[in-house]
Amino acid sequence: MSDVALSTIMDPARRPKAGAIPQDDYDIDTPWHSHDMHQLQYAFDGSIEVEDRGASYLCLRTRAIWIPAGVVHRTSLHRVRSGSVLFSPEMIPEAGDRVRIIQVSPLMREMVLGAMRWPLTEAQDATGRAYFAALANLCAEWIKEEAPLNLPTTREPQLQAAVAFTRANLRDGDVAAVCEAAGLSERTLRRRFRGAFGMSWDEYRRRARLLAAASLLSDARMPIGHVAAEVGFESQSAFARAFKDLTGKSPREFRGH
Template sequence: MSDFAGSAESLPAAASVPLASLRGGTGLTAGSLPFEGRTWVTPWHRHDQHQLEYAFEGIVEVETAVARYQLPSRQAAWIPAGVGHKSGFAGARTVSVFFDPALVPDAAGRVRVLPVEPILREMVIYAARWPIARRTSDPIADAYFEALAALVLERLDHERPFYLPTSTDPLITAVMRYTDDHLADVSLGRVCRELAVSERTLRRRFQAATGMTWRQYLLHSRLLRAMTLLVRRNSTVLGVALAVGFDSASAFSRAFQAYSGQSPSAFRRERGH
């Protein structure tokens, strides 16, 4: 789906995903960790704390055993404690806030992409005052993170559908990869010819493996790829529409608005383009 996305074939067994503890046995209930710079893909890992990762700039992708989540700038990813994942960064500047699970109860389960309102964004930025690797906490920090946790818990019911499924079925993995690599001109017939499978078989197995039709997957993949292209300098709405397989800017704009809640032009403007 992007230059740094991994393939579903690399999904590890849950028991083999190593635990990465960032608080070093200090018992801190919360803290922050910034990231800025290069294109990079982390190894598979999991945390003993919940993670809220906010992207100021660039694109972040989070892959789990069941889905690939797209995190455009000015959105946040919620990654519950214990969920095995790997993250890819492309020109990204992020801040992650880590919470002890007791601070955000009933928030386990799956990764989610969340919209970030101004007050939450400013609180995440200010949380950089207290790194997760600090040796001790203090009452001000504890109170601050408790308030931030309450805001995050409220936002969990407002997730965005910015994700694609993964699969351990080799055929479905190949279908996804081929589709993602040929968004401008792919068709179901072309996928079937390339992979030597009948349309009936592909439709049946794809639906069973992912819970969506191939055409739904194609539309979501096109719109998620469009998000990565829209934030690039010198991109145009028409150019992005054609690059991901839409026949016109108007058709692309309607689909993008329905999917993201914003027009492509508003999406670009919000990110400084």
């Protein structure tokens, strides 16, 4: 990724140290890039998928994603209403070196909403500077509370093919079909999955199913039993147990959060 672009968010000599960018109804798949500011992006509605060098991350409605300055990533935003808060790196020195999904408290939600009052493109008053200083201090605490909404990724072509097929066929794709798509024997596929991802193919598929279910649960009109069936679980009770093991919440609790 030597040709990855660094995205400079405005002229650093003219912009405030922090500010907000409303992002309503974006429909875009970005190229690989990095920012010169930390980004906290909150999904008011819809879902955001971000991939860094190690994993892909799913940010759902009423949740947030943290992207430290300098971290190479790409973002998929489709029919999403979101808002970002940007911070100069010195405001949050311990920002981490990778993307993460973070738990959203009522306080964070209200402070992100309040931050929209001060767009990054405009001069900032004393109240705004104090607001973002406090928000930066809180972010330093919030980013430690990570939500397990991610999947490991790889740049290895055959495993990429296996991963793509698995995620596209969560309901009925089996290991034989995945092996055919990737051009690997079952023994080799299982060995290389374990080596690349630290989990078996079955574990990867289970986690991918649960992340897909988390996205579907954002639609309150879809019954939980239909969500379970759509991602390949044979029973709603098995789905509920697996979902709670991953997220710490039942599907109903997760939907209502």
